[in-house]
Amino acid sequence: xxxxxxxxxxxxxxxxxxxxxxxxxxxxxxxxxxxxxxxxxxxxxxxxxxxxxxxxxxxxxxxxxxxxxxxxxxxxxxxxxxxxxxxxxxxxxxxxxxxxxxxxxxxxxxxxxxxxxxxxxxxxxxxxxxxxxxxxxxxxxxxxxxxxxxxxxxxxxxxxxxxxxxxxxxxxxxxxxxxxxxxxxxxxxxxxxxxxxxxxxxxxxxxxxxxxxxxxxxxxxxxxxxxxxxxxxxxxxxxxxxxxxxxxxxxxxxxxxxxxxxxxxxxxxxxxxxxxxxxxxxxxxxxxxxxxxxxxxxxxxxxxxxxxxxxxxxxxxxxxxx
Amino acid sequence: xxxxxxxxxxxxxxxxxxxxxxxxxxxxxxxxxxxxxxxxxxxxxxxxxxxxxxxxxxxxxxxxxxxxxxxxxxxxxxxxxxxxxxxxxxxxxxxxxxxxxxxxxxxxxxxxxxxxxxxxxxxxxxxxxxxxxxxxxxxxxxxxxxxxxxxxxxxxxxxxxxxxxxxxxxxxxxxxxxxxxxxxxxxxxxxxxxxxxxxxxxxxxxxxxxxxxxxxxxxxxxxxxxxxxxxxxxxxxxxxxxxxxxxxxxxxxxxxxxxxxxxxxxxxxxxxxxxxxxxxxxxxxxxxxxxxxxxxxxxxxxxxxxxxxxxxxxxxxxxxxx
Numbered sequence: 133x134x135x136x137x138x139x140x141x142x143x144x145x146x147x148x149x150x151x152x153x154x155x156x157x158x159x160x161x162x163x164x165x166x167x168x169x170x171x172x173x174x175x176x177x178x179x180x181x182x183x184x185x186x187x188x189x190x191x192x193x194x195x196x197x198x199x200x201x202x203x204x205x206x207x208x209x210x211x212x213x214x215x216x217x218x219x220x221x222x223x224x225x226x227x228x229x230x231x232x233x234x235x236x237x238x239x240x241x242x243x244x245x246x247x248x249x250x251x252x253x254x255x256x257x258x259x260x261x262x263x264x265x266x267x268x269x270x271x272x273x274x275x276x277x278x279x280x281x282x283x284x285x286x287x288x289x290x291x292x293x294x295x296x297x298x299x300x301x302x303x304x305x306x307x308x309x310x311x312x313x314x315x316x317x318x319x320x321x322x323x324x325x326x327x328x329x330x331x332x333x334x335x336x337x338x339x340x341x342x343x344x345x346x347x348x349x350x351x352x353x354x355x356x357x358x359x360x361x362x363x364x365x366x367x368x369x370x371x372x373x374x375x376x377x378x379x380x381x382x383x384x385x386x387x388x389x390x391x392x393x394x395x396x397x398x399x400x401x402x403x404x405x406x407x408x409x410x411x412x413x414x415x416x417x418x419x420x421x422x423x424x425x426x427x428x429x430x431x432x433x434x435x436x437x438x439x440x441x442x443x444x445x446x447x448x449x450x451x452x453x454x
Numbered sequence: 455x456x457x458x459x460x461x462x463x464x465x466x467x468x469x470x471x472x473x474x475x476x477x478x479x480x481x482x483x484x485x486x487x488x489x490x491x492x493x494x495x496x497x498x499x500x501x502x503x504x505x506x507x508x509x510x511x512x513x514x515x516x517x518x519x520x521x522x523x524x525x526x527x528x529x530x531x532x533x534x535x536x537x538x539x540x541x542x543x544x545x546x547x548x549x550x551x552x553x554x555x556x557x558x559x560x561x562x563x564x565x566x567x568x569x570x571x572x573x574x575x576x577x578x579x580x581x582x583x584x585x586x587x588x589x590x591x592x593x594x595x596x597x598x599x600x601x602x603x604x605x606x607x608x609x610x611x612x613x614x615x616x617x618x619x620x621x622x623x624x625x626x627x628x629x630x631x632x633x634x635x636x637x638x639x640x641x642x643x644x645x646x647x648x649x650x651x652x653x654x655x656x657x658x659x660x661x662x663x664x665x666x667x668x669x670x671x672x673x674x675x676x677x678x679x680x681x682x683x684x685x686x687x688x689x690x691x692x693x694x695x696x697x698x699x700x701x702x703x704x705x706x707x708x709x710x711x712x713x714x715x716x717x718x719x720x721x722x723x724x725x726x727x728x729x730x731x732x733x734x735x736x737x738x739x740x741x742x743x744x745x746x747x748x749x750x751x752x753x754x755x756x757x758x759x760x761x762x763x764x765x766x767x768x769x770x771x772x773x774x775x776x
Contacts, residue, residue, distance in 0.1 A: 159595075159599060159602075161599055161602050161603050161606060162606060163602060163603075163605065163606035164599065164602045164606075212567075215563050215564070215567060218540065218559055218560065218563050237540055237559050237563075238540065238601075238605065239602075239605065241537050241540050241563055241566075242537070242598045242601045242602050242605070243598070243602070244563075245534075245537060245570075245594075245597065245598040246595060246598035246599065246602070248567075248570070248594070249591065249594035249595040249597070249598055250595065252574060252590075252591050252594055253591040253592075253594075253595065256584075256587040256588065256591050260582040262578075265578040266578065268574075269571065269574050269575040269578050270575075272567075272570070272571035272574055272575075273481075273568060273571040273572060273575065275567065275571070276564045276565070276567040276568035276571055277481060277483055277486065277568065279560075279564050280481075280483050280485055280486045280561075280564050280565070280568070281483050281485075283485065283560065283561065283564070284483060284484060284485035284486075
């Protein structure tokens with residue numbers, strides 16, 4: 133099942149969600165509208181609203197709140213991308229120059245703030261569900277905390293696998309979890325199904341980020357953004373952690389990460405060490421574990437084409453090339 | 455009545471609000487906590503939560519929601535300061551180096567996002583008042599829109615006084631208005647008093663920003679941040695608009711603003727032109743108009759020490775030196 137099959141399956145729910153996003157972003161400032169339009173036309177995989185809408189349909193059928201939550205999740209995700217591109221000084225995103233690279237960090241900060249504001253607006257337009265509001269609000273904090281934790285750990289080069297999992301939960305999996313859980317809440321699903329949705333979203337998000345972190349060690353030029361960036365910024369991700377844990381010279385390797393600012397040549401050295409010592413395979417195994425957990429959680433959902441699509445998205449993390 | 459008199463008047467409401475802010479920011483990420491603590495220890499005038507608490511007391515007495523709203527307003531304000539310092543590449547704020555200058559734009563973006571997230575969290579912890587939620591959400595959008603509009607106008611150097619008022623409403627007065635209006639809503643004040651609170655907040659905020667924009671034309675070295683910044687960034691503010699409107703060579707002056715990137719020496723030239731042709735006096739007259747409007751709106755409030763304090767804050771804009 134491809135992305136466009138899922139869009140066909142979602143039908144009017146998908147177009148309704150897209151309409152909400154477009155309407156919500158509409159401003160009477162010309163510059164802002166052109167930036168928004170350019171961004172919407174290069175919108176990526178839109179996995180999070182797909183997960184949200186599929187979950188809501190699976191657990192009872194969408195309503196206005198489901199669509200609002202799904203649209204808000206996608207706006208929040210894009211808001212963090214604008215801000216990440218400032219934080220990482222990234223020049224490319226989805227194969228195109230970032231807003232930050234094109235118009236400077238100031239525009240990227242403001243546009244990110246605007247998308248975030250519009251997401252909050254969509255959320256408060258819904259029925260007041262304390263649980264859902266709390267989840268969105270916690271995720272907002274997590275998104276900033278994950279990146280801060282990464283920044284804190286980077287300077288000491290002492291990230292453990294536990295730290296890593298916490299970082300990727302905060303910066304990625306938390307929003308996947310919120311997408312699925314608030315979808316379940318929007319249709320007033322029973323508690324155990326909300327819990328299953330939460331577990332599915334969390335595991336799928338962790339797998340997604342691990343796959344992204346693996347990409348940074350490959351260099352097939354097909355993934356639409358520069359590779360080797362994480363190490364350059366002293367971010368210790370799962371492929372490196374996999375080799376560190378069994379390396380006889382762990383302290384030595386960590387010292388190399390710490391010294392990257394003075395020795396940029398260590399980046400290439402460390403990358404080939406990781407690839408030559410099973411780091412990618414280690415990360416792929418952990419990724420498979422999380423896919424397994426996601427599929428297991430999904431068994432609680434009633435069988436339906438939507439559940440199949442959710443399983444497909446979870447499995448897709450193992451094979452995706454972008 | 456000084457700032458510390460107001461704090462004495464507010465008593466337990468003030469310490470309660472400060473506690474909420476501190477507790478809300480607490481994270482288990484060490485780096486984030488030290489940045490937050492440093493920022494809280496250099497917290498500026500905290501006018502917005504003072505306005506909020508005084509308004510709530512004036513119109514019925516504070517409750518938990520009033521304190522939450524006041525704390526959220528202060529967090530939102532600081533979140534935008536972190537982001538503004540990235541956008542403006544400012545090196546100083548309140549007489550100290552900005553976070554952006556100290557730790558790079560990435561930290562400033564993330565810390566701003568975190569404060570914003572915590573503000574949203576405080577808001578959703580309150581009773582669900584659709585009006586108040588809507589106001590906060592609209593202000594979030596305004597804050598980003600004001601800066602974007604300024605960015606859009608700067609490149610063409612064609613800002614009108616109407617544009618200017620819209621920009622400063624969005625980037626400053628909107629949050630003052632929200633501080634006062636949500637305070638009135640928190641105590642279930644009657645409609646006409648909510649309206650008066652709104653008008654008072656809006657006019658006070660406009661006066662506040664006009665005073666700030668006048669500072670940028672002075673150079674007494676006492677205001678804790680660099681001057682002449684607005685013109686350098688091609689921002690046309692009220693002192694310049696005042697002389698443009700009566701200048702025989704308006705088009706010529708605007709062309710100079712447009713050419714500042716190529717001719718940085720125009721900044722000093724334009725500044726002395728503005729100061730020599732009554733631009734400061736023009737801006738001061740408009741500032742006085744808004745103070746008058748704020749004081750007029752305040753007449754609807756019941757007489758009380760809190761109302762006197764609100765009037766004092768509005769008037770303070772005409773004389774403040776920082």
